[in-house]
Amino acid sequence: MSDxxxxxxxxxxxxxxxxxxxxxxxxxxxxxxxxxxxTIDALEAQLERDEAALEALTRSAASLPDGTKVFRAADGSLKTQEGTDVSHLSDHVVWRGDEPSWEDYRDQQARTENLRGDLDAWRYYQVETLGHARDRLSDEDNPPSVEELDEIQRDIEAKMPQAPEPTEPAEAADIAVSPAAKIEIPAI
Structure with a gap:
């Protein structure tokens, strides 16, 4: 090893x-x-949009006198952001008529949480799998064997998270005014 x-x-x-x-x-x-x-860059951008949409839904919700945000569900019940039924307090809510439904809020909340999970999975993969692979390949005094190189390649492929399907966050303007079905208006 002299040279x-x-x-x-x-x-x-x-x-x-x-x-x-x-x-x-x-x-x-x-x-x-x-x-x-x-993928991480795209997920971060999507998460920012989804969080903004969730915040817009929250701001658009009706409120109880103490400021608690409430949503009307399709079955007519009244729910808080956490899903607690507060129908017994419905007389204390002033409705404007353009509030998002509980289902709209819940769906956007689920999309946002799923996106956070996808982002966490990709960040973990980037640090744990790819970072470990880079460290092993950079070890000049104890380089990986040919078998370990093959194993590193298999790990990189096998541990890569699934690419999430792109979703569009709900926009406050697109939220149904009531639990009734949306009416599609054809373009003229």
Missing amino acids: FTSQLQMLLANDPEYRAAYERTWDVLTDAETRAQS
Whole structure:
């Protein structure tokens, strides 16, 4: 190892099979890192939109005298943001007529929570799987074996989270005024 400063350099210079496996693993890693960062960026942007839509729904909701936000459900009951039935307090609510329904709020809340979960999964993958792979490939004094390089590639592929389906957050203007079905107006 006199001409080489590390075990990795020696392997790369003298073992073409190792060099090919090592370069292939770096390619898989860099492709996965690019995809992960792109997905994380898109999820963060979507989460920002979904959180804004959820906040708009909350602001548009009716309120009890103490400020608690309430939504009317399709069955006519009155629910708080947490889903507590407060129908017995309906006489204390002033309705404007354009409040979002409980179902609109609940659906947007679920979309937002699912998106947070997707984002967390991708961040975990980026740090734990890809970060570990990068650390192993960068270890010049104790480089991974060809078998470990294959294992790293398999881990990168197998542990990659599913790409979430894009969803559009509910917009306050698109929320149904009542539990009745929306009426589609054809364009002229």
